[in-house]
Amino acid sequence: MQGTVASFDATTRTGHVLTDDGVRLDYPAAALAEHVRHLRVGQRVFVEVEPDTRDVTRVGIWR
Numbered sequence: 354m355q356g357t358v359a360s361f362d363a364t365t366r367t368g369h370v371l372t373d374d375g376v377r378l379d380y381p382a383a384a385l386a387e388h389v390r391h392l393r394v395g396q397r398v399f400v401e402v403e404p405d406t407r408d409v410t411r412v413g414i415w416r
Contacts, residue, residue, distance in 0.1 A: 354372055354373070354399070354400050354401075354402070355372070355373055355397060355398065355399055355400065356370035356371055356378065356397075356400045357370060357371050357395060357396070357397055357398070358370055358392045358393065358394055358395065358396045358397075358398060359371045359377070359394065360394065361391070361392040361393065361394065363391060365382060366382035366385055367379070367380065367381055367382050368380060368392065370398060370400055370409075372400065378400060378402065378407065378409050380400075380409040380412050381409070384409045384410055384411055384412050385411075385412050385413075386411055386413035386414070388413065388414060388415075389412065389413060392412075396414075398412050398413060398414060399411075399412070399414070399415065399416050400412055401413075
């Protein structure tokens with residue numbers, strides 16, 4: 354799915370995205386894809402989640 358970065362803490366590398374459906378998903382630093390060094394608020398990203406728990410497993414700029 355896709356979403357928009359709503360917050361990003363450069364120190365902890367955590368934050369949250371808003372999906373296109375308006376759902377807030379918090380992501381841990383471990384979920385950032387290898388190619389992601391920094392995110393900016395308003396940036397579009399691809400988000401992968403666990404189907405059962407909706408925990409974010411990956412946030413990336415491309416697939």
